[in-house]
Amino acid sequence: MSPDAMVLHFVGASALILVAAHGAGWLARRVKQPYIVGQLTAGIALGPSLLGDVAPGAYAALFPEGIGPALTGFAQFALVVFLFAVGYELDLKVLGKQARTSATVASAAFLVPMAVGSGCALLFRPQLRHLGMPEHLSLSMLVFAGVALSITAVPVLTAIVRENGLARTVPGVVAVAAAGLLDVVGWTVLAGAMLEGGGDQWLDWPWRLAVAVGFITLMLLAARPLLRLLLWRTRMEPSLRLALLIGFALGSAWVTHAVGLHVIFGALLAGAVVPREEGGTLDPDLLRPLHDVSSLLLPFFFVVSGQAVALDSMDTTGWSAFLVVTVLAVVTKIGSGTLAARFSGLEQHDARTVGVLLSARGLTELIALNAGLQAGLLSPPLYTVLVFMALATTLLTQPLLLLVxxxxxxxxxxxxxxxxxxxxxxxxxxxxxxxxxxxxxxxx
Structure with missing residues (x-):
């Protein structure tokens, strides 16, 4: 394909991706579902399993192989910007008076699904082999199976809390704070699994671990004061500061990817070390454009993720695995979150609300699954099963809240x-x- 033809196809595909994804997101919101549900559905529909089967000629014309790297690049850029904003917004001070309750809920809502997920991976090895997984699962694969069940999507949860008027209620505060803690623990465990099982790398995993620990230490100790000195005290123009910080996030993502992790870890770390305004407030001149850029471009990530969804692999075993995984994902999250909240002193209704909120997975789950697929910790058929699980658990959150x-x-x-x-x-x-x-x- 010539450069001009590639540009032409890429521009046409980009137009379709943006219109279809944001249109589907608008429709999802109209039926009281998170925006992400519509975008993810559109991404799967534009993939080879749906559009490619229904209209293979149109799919080949819209998404020729030559534009794959460009779409992936845009998807990774959007992901870095989005997670940089997530890291910047992450503030465990929100725990406040509910610190003990939130920590208890987060611990239970992580450990119980983690144990069930890893245990089921061992128990159902024959079924997993049918889904393309190896006969002998590595430790990283077992850990990833547990992480896949224990993740909670903070952005989706926050939107659901806000849209249901729960932002200033006890269950809303506890759920958001617990989800923040779950994010920290979940990403840390996932990083360890990917370091140990990162596939073909230029360094063995002990060296990758040493380099990763050194880089994280450098970022935590030196990056924040340096950024405060260079970007805040000089009163730099907001647009220039935004450009430099996005460059900083991309550089951090490049380092973590080079040592065998995913770009997501570098982006989160970069956002976490960016200094806030005086008094600990977020800088609106930084946060607003970050949200605008990431929300505009995230559909590219959904489409790239949808390309890996293999609907033709969903035979009887695949659909059975989907049902089992979805039930386990819902029951372990809601059950552990509810019991932990009740044990911590919340009344029954508030405890049930916390448990239901923590079952939302959405975008965070999809990001982790995409990272696991790229690292070789998931087979494409199992990836497909877990993507549908992420979609189903997110869809169920709002109806379950209404039921509560x-x-x-x-x-x-x-x-x-x-x-x-x-x-x-x-x-x-x-x-x-x-x-x-x-x-x-x-x-x-």
């Missing part, structure tokens, strides 16, 4: 009726034989 709300209203009505009946006075002048007042019927 209805249960609360039902319980309130029952308590109200019971309270009214239990305290109802005996009708004046009504007596039983012997002169005693008539007993009040207990209708509760």
């Amino acid at each position: 709300g209805r249960l609360r209203e039902r319980e309130r009505r029952a308590l109200s009726l019971r309270g009214t009946d239990d305290t109802a006075p005996t009708r004046e002048g009504e007596h039983v034989p012997g002169g005693s007042p008539a007993p009040v019927a207990d209708l509760g």
